[in-house]
Amino acid sequence: MTDTVQEPRNAPLDGRGWSGKGLAGLVLGATLATGLMGVFGLLFHADAQFRTAAAQILRWFPGPVWGVVLALSFLFRSPVRAWTTLGVLNGVVWAAYLLLRGILV
Numbered sequence: 001m002t003d004t005v006q007e008p009r010n011a012p013l014d015g016r017g018w019s020g021k022g023l024a025g026l027v028l029g030a031t032l033a034t035g036l037m038g039v040f041g042l043l044f045h046a047d048a049q050f051r052t053a054a055a056q057i058l059r060w061f062p063g064p065v066w067g068v069v070l071a072l073s074f075l076f077r078s079p080v081r082a083w084t085t086l087g088v089l090n091g092v093v094w095a096a097y098l099l100l101r102g103i104l105v
Contacts, residue, residue: 020079022070028086029069033062035093042100 037058040046046054069086076082 017079018074021073021076021082024076024079024082024086025070025073028083028090029066029073030062032069032086032090032093033065035090035097036065037062038097039093039100042097042104045104 040061041054041058044054044058046052046058049055050059073082073086076085
């Protein structure tokens with residue numbers, strides 16, 4: 001027998017663990033938004049010229065993404081699940097960024 005505690009699938013969302021979920025959204029949401037900005041910057045071939053459309057889109061992109069990730073982080077069943085899921089998403093996004101940077105640059 002294992003000593004792990006299983007979460008019931010039909011358990012309602014409650015207010016427990018909100019600080020862990022919020023911290024996951026703040027920390028890992030910021031790195032996720034930054035990684036996505038890097039991926040899209042490589043795909044759009046954006047440069048440091050502030051007057052281009054791609055640079056303007058990338059400049060304003062992380063804020064709303066970070067806000068959405070922070071808001072959605074409270075929908076996880078537990079803080080551990082929030083940290084794990086957002087951590088895996090960060091790994092995927094940053095791996096894609098490094099792969100694209102190696103290919104496109």
